[in-house]
Amino acid sequence: MTQQNIYYGQSTEITRKVFIAHIKKAISSQNYQNSKYKLENLHKLSSENEKLLEKGTDQGTLFHKAIYSTFDEPNHFSSDFWLSYKNLCLEIVDILKKNTGFHEEWAIQRYPTFRFHFPNNVSVFEFHRDSNYSHPIGEINCFYAINECINSSALQVEKNLGFEDYFPLNLTAGQYALLNTSIYKHGDILNQTNKTRVSMDFRFIPKGLLKNQKSSLTKNIEFNTNSYFIGEKDMKIFKK
Ligand SMILES: [Fe+2]
Numbered sequence: 001m002t003q004q005n006i007y008y009g010q011s012t013e014i015t016r017k018v019f020i021a022h023i024k025k026a027i028s029s030q031n032y033q034n035s036k037y038k039l040e041n042l043h044k045l046s047s048e049n050e051k052l053l054e055k056g057t058d059q060g061t062l063f064h065k066a067i068y069s070t071f072d073e074p075n076h077f078s079s080d081f082w083l084s085y086k087n088l089c090l091e092i093v094d095i096l097k098k099n100t101g102f103h104e105e106w107a108i109q110r111y112p113t114f115r116f117h118f119p120n121n122v123s124v125f126e127f128h129r130d131s132n133y134s135h136p137i138g139e140i141n142c143f144y145a146i147n148e149c150i151n152s153s154a155l156q157v158e159k160n161l162g163f164e165d166y167f168p169l170n171l172t173a174g175q176y177a178l179l180n181t182s183i184y185k186h187g188d189i190l191n192q193t194n195k196t197r198v199s200m201d202f203r204f205i206p207k208g209l210l211k212n213q214k215s216s217l218t219k220n221i222e223f224n225t226n227s228y229f230i231g232e233k234d235m236k237i238f239k240k
Pocket of ligand 1: 128129130181186
């Protein structure tokens with residue numbers, strides 16, 4: 001019997017507020033000038049959410065584009081977002097070292113992936129295992145709830161390996177879960193709440209396990225510390 005083993009943690013409210021401010025600033029800069037809305041009402045800003053997100057569009061909404069474009073800005077690595085992300089990741093690395101007994105250097109996803117789970121929609125187009133997309137088996141995923149994830153708006157996670165017996169990864173705002181999405185299947189069901197769930201996910205793995213990794217099947221991404229990941233030591237000092 002092999003069951004999903006989840007570690008639950010909580011970020012500071014300051015960290016969560018930095019993430020929210022970054023998202024709202026990025027979105028506001030893309031023609032949504034009014035920033036007096038809550039992230040949970042993001043679906044009211046765009047009609048994009050009315051169409052079921054699918055392969056090719058689940059990471060390609062205007063909101064995704066707005067946020068991902070900030071990662072290319074010259075000052076990104078001195079931004080509050082980067083500093084908060086870096087500190088959270090390094091805190092998580094310490095937890096992972098303690099929990100796994102792997103005290104060597106870890107690799108960390110350089111830029112987090114954002115999910116917008118609009119009402120009556122999904123944020124990821126299919127149930128899958130990340131290893132289906134060539135992610136390394138040893139990866140540990142951090143699923144970070146920027147706002148509440150509850151039942152149908154939560155990620156559905158396989159409990160017993162291979163059983164496809166899903167449970168909702170319910171999280172309060174600012175809470176995160178460390179889990180294995182590389183081999184345990186997961187995905188979304190239609191969000192039946194009236195709120196958009198906004199979350200980030202980002203992955204960790206001992207750096208030594210990245211040797212001879214293949215590229216991602218969905219994007220031309222190399223799973224190494226020059227591309228998708230950044231080494232823990234580099235992250236600590238990294239400024240562009
Ligand atoms: Fe996944």
